[in-house]
Amino acid sequence: xxxxxxxxxxxxxTAQHAPAEAGLHARVLEHLGTAICGGEFAPGAVLNIDDLVxxxxxxxxxxxxxxxxxxxxxxxxxxxxxxxxxxxxHDWNVFDPQVIRWRLASDSRITQLRSITELRxxxxxxxxxxxxxxxxxxxxxxxxxxxxxxxxxxKAGDEERFLRLxxxxxxxxxxxxxxxxxxxxxxxxxxxxxxxxxHHLMPHHPHEQALQLHAEVAQxxxxxxxxxxxxxxxxxxxxxxxxxxxxxEQTAEPAR
Amino acid sequence: xxxxxxxxxxxxxTAQHAPAEAGLHARVLEHLGTAICGGEFAPGAVLNIDDLVxxxxxxxxxxxxxxxxxxxxxxxxxxxxxxxxxxxxHDWNVFDPQVIRWRLASDSRITQLRSITELRxxxxxxxxxxxxxxxxxxxxxxxxxxxxxxxxxxKAGDEERFLRLxxxxxxxxxxxxxxxxxxxxxxxxxxxxxxxxxHHLMPHHPHEQALQLHAEVAQxxxxxxxxxxxxxxxxxxxxxxxxxxxxxEQTAEPAR
DNA sequence: CCCTTGAATAAGTCAGCTTTTTCGGCCTAG
DNA sequence: CTAGGCCGAAAAAGCTGACTTATTCAAGGG
Numbered sequence: 001x002x003x004x005x006x007x008x009x010x011x012x013x014t015a016q017h018a019p020a021e022a023g024l025h026a027r028v029l030e031h032l033g034t035a036i037c038g039g040e041f042a043p044g045a046v047l048n049i050d051d052l053v054x055x056x057x058x059x060x061x062x063x064x065x066x067x068x069x070x071x072x073x074x075x076x077x078x079x080x081x082x083x084x085x086x087x088x089x090h091d092w093n094v095f096d097p098q099v100i101r102w103r104l105a106s107d108s109r110i111t112q113l114r115s116i117t118e119l120r121x122x123x124x125x126x127x128x129x130x131x132x133x134x135x136x137x138x139x140x141x142x143x144x145x146x147x148x149x150x151x152x153x154x155k156a157g158d159e160e161r162f163l164r165l166x167x168x169x170x171x172x173x174x175x176x177x178x179x180x181x182x183x184x185x186x187x188x189x190x191x192x193x194x195x196x197x198x199h200h201l202m203p204h205h206p207h208e209q210a211l212q213l214h215a216e217v218a219q220x221x222x223x224x225x226x227x228x229x230x231x232x233x234x235x236x237x238x239x240x241x242x243x244x245x246x247x248x249e250q251t252a253e254p255a256r
Numbered sequence: 257x258x259x260x261x262x263x264x265x266x267x268x269x270t271a272q273h274a275p276a277e278a279g280l281h282a283r284v285l286e287h288l289g290t291a292i293c294g295g296e297f298a299p300g301a302v303l304n305i306d307d308l309v310x311x312x313x314x315x316x317x318x319x320x321x322x323x324x325x326x327x328x329x330x331x332x333x334x335x336x337x338x339x340x341x342x343x344x345x346h347d348w349n350v351f352d353p354q355v356i357r358w359r360l361a362s363d364s365r366i367t368q369l370r371s372i373t374e375l376r377x378x379x380x381x382x383x384x385x386x387x388x389x390x391x392x393x394x395x396x397x398x399x400x401x402x403x404x405x406x407x408x409x410x411k412a413g414d415e416e417r418f419l420r421l422x423x424x425x426x427x428x429x430x431x432x433x434x435x436x437x438x439x440x441x442x443x444x445x446x447x448x449x450x451x452x453x454x455h456h457l458m459p460h461h462p463h464e465q466a467l468q469l470h471a472e473v474a475q476x477x478x479x480x481x482x483x484x485x486x487x488x489x490x491x492x493x494x495x496x497x498x499x500x501x502x503x504x505e506q507t508a509e510p511a512r
Numbered sequence: 513c514c515c516t517t518g519a520a521t522a523a524g525t526c527a528g529c530t531t532t533t534t535c536g537g538c539c540t541a542g
Numbered sequence: 543c544t545a546g547g548c549c550g551a552a553a554a555a556g557c558t559g560a561c562t563t564a565t566t567c568a569a570g571g572g
Contacts, residue, residue, distance in 0.1 A: 023524065023564090024524075025525095048554065048555085049555070058525080059525055060525095060526080060527080061525060062525065062526090064556080065320060065525095068281065069328045072352075078555065078556095079533080079554085080532050080533050081553050081555075082533085082555090083554065089436070090436065090439070093353065094436055094437050095349070095440065096349060115435050115437050118435050119379075119438070122379045122382035122383070122438075123375075123378045126377060177374075180350055181371050181374075182374075182378075183346070184349070279555095279556065279557090280556075280557075304522065305522070305523070306522080316523090316559080317559090318558090320524080320525095321556095321557095334523065335523075335566085336522055336563080336565050337522050337523075337565050337566045338522075338566070339521090339523080
C-alpha cells in the first residue's frame with residue numbers, strides 16, 4: 001500500500017469520523033459518503049431512498065438527512081419521481097473537509113495528495129508574503145522562535161518533535177496571512193506533513209537547507225520583507241514536492 | 257452601497273438560491289444560513305429546534321434537515337439537551353459555495369471579496385504554470401485564440417463581450433491546470449470578475465498592458481514555458497488587485 | 513469539594529401521509 | 543407515419559407529528 005493515510009481529522013466539521021457509538025446519521029453519512037467517493041456508484045447511477053433504507057436498515061428520515069448533506073457537497077442530486085442521482089466527481093466540493101478526508105482514504109489518495117500539495121505550493125508562498133505585511137511583532141518573533149526550535153529538533157534527529165513544530169510553523173504562517181481562506185487550509189497542510197512523516201518521505205535529519213529556509217521565511221516575515229518570505233517559501237515548497245516525488249512517479253499524470 | 261453583489265451562483269450546489277417556488281428545505285436553509293452568516297446570532301448563542309419550527313412555521317424534520325447541512329459547513333453544532341449552538345466564523349467551511357455566496361451577500365462582502373482576490377493571486381499564477389506543463393495543443397491554442405478575441409473586444413470597447421471572454425479565459429487556465437481543486441475555484445473567479453465589471457472598476461477600454469498580459473499567459477502556456485506563464489499571470493493579478501484598490505481602501509485592514 | 517444518581521430536556525428517529533414531477537400513453541396535425 | 547403536445551397516474555421525494563434515546567444538569571450525600 002502506498003501512503004495509507006490516517007483519517008483526515010477536521011476540527012471544523014460536526015460529522016466526525018463515525019466511531020462505533022456515533023448516531024445513525026454519522027454512520028450512514030460516513031458509509032455512503034465513502035462509497036460514493038470510492039466510486040461504488042457510477043456517475044449518473046440512480047438510487048432511491050428505499051434502497052438506502054434497506055441497505056442501512058434505518059428509517060427514511062435518517063437517509064434523507066444524510067442525503068441533504070451529500071447533496072450540499074455535490075455528491076448527489078435528488079429529484080421527485082427520479083430518485084437520487086450520483087453526480088460526477090467534478091461537481092464535488094473538493095474543499096469540503098469530509099470530501100477531502102474520504103478522498104484521502106480512497107484509491108484516489110495519491111491524486112488528492114498531489115492536488116493538495118500543488119495547492120500548498122500556490123498558497124503558502126503567498127501566505128508568507130501576506131504574513132510579512134500583516135504579522136504583529138509577537139507573531140513574527142514566535143515564528144522566528146519556532147524556526148529555531150525546528151533547527152534544534154532537526155539537528156537532534158527528533159522527528160516527532162520536528163513534525164509537530166513543522167505543522168505549527170506552517171499553521172502560524174497561514175494564520176498570520178490574515179486571510180481566513182488560507183487559514184482554513186491548515187488542516188490540509190497538517191495532513192500532508194503528517195503523511196509524509198509517517199511514510200518516511202522525509203530524511204531522518206531534515207536537510208540543513210530546509211531548516212535554513214524555514215528560518216529565512218520567519219526572519220523575512222519579521223522584517224516585513226514579503227518578497228523574500230515568498231521566495232523562501234517557494235523553495236520550501238519545491239523541496240517538499242521533490243521529497244514526495246517518488247509517489248507521484250509511481251502514478252500516471254493526473255487525469256484531466 | 258459598495259459593490260452590492262449579485263447572488264453567487266454555483267453550479268455545484270443542489271441547494272440553489274431559494275426562488276419563491278423552492279421547497280421548504282431550500283427556503284429555510286437560505287434564510288437561516290443567511291441569518292447566521294450575517295451575524296444575527298452571536299457565536300455561542302443557543303437556539304433550539306422548536307424555536308426554529310415556530311420561526312419558519314415548518315415541521316421538525318425540515319428544520320433538522322437544514323441543521324444537518326448547516327452543521328456540515330461548520331455554522332452550528334447540535335447537542336442533545338443543549339440545543340443548537342452557533343459556532344464562530346473561524347469554524348466555517350469558507351470554501352463552501354453556499355458560504356461564499358452568503359458572505360458575498362452580507363455586510364462582510366468586502367472582506368470576502370478581498371479574501372477571494374488574494375486567493376486568486378495565489379492560485380492563478382500557479383495554475384498558469386501547471387497549465388503550461390499540462391495543456392494539450394488544442395487547449396493551448398484555444399487559449400491563444402481567446403486572448404486574441406479579448407484583444408479585439410477590448411479595443412472595440414465591448415465590455416460585456418470582454419467580460420465573458422475574460423471569465424472564459426481564466427476558467428480555461430484553471431481547467432488546464434489539471435488540479436481539480438483549482439478548477440473548482442472558477443466560480444469564485446467568475447464572481448469577482450463579474451462584480452468588478454458591474455461596478456465599473458474596470459476601465460471602459462482595458463489597459464493595453466492587461467490585454468498583452470493575457471496574450472502572454474496564453475502564449476507561454478502554448479510554449480510550455482511555465483515560469484513565463486506564471487509571471488505574466490502574477491502581473492495580471494497585481495493589476496486586478498490595484499483596480500479594486502479603491503474598495504479595499506475604504507475599509508480597515510482585514511480583522512485577524 | 514467531588515462523585516453519583518436520576519429526571520428531564522432537546523435532539524434523534526420512526527412510520528405514515530402529502531405533494532410534485534416525470535414518464536408513458538394517447539390524440540391530433542402535418 | 544412521425545412528431546409534438548396534452549393529460550393523468552404513479553413514483554419517489556418532501557413533510558408531518560409522535561415516540562425514543564442520549565446526555566446534561568441539578569440535587570443530594572459522603
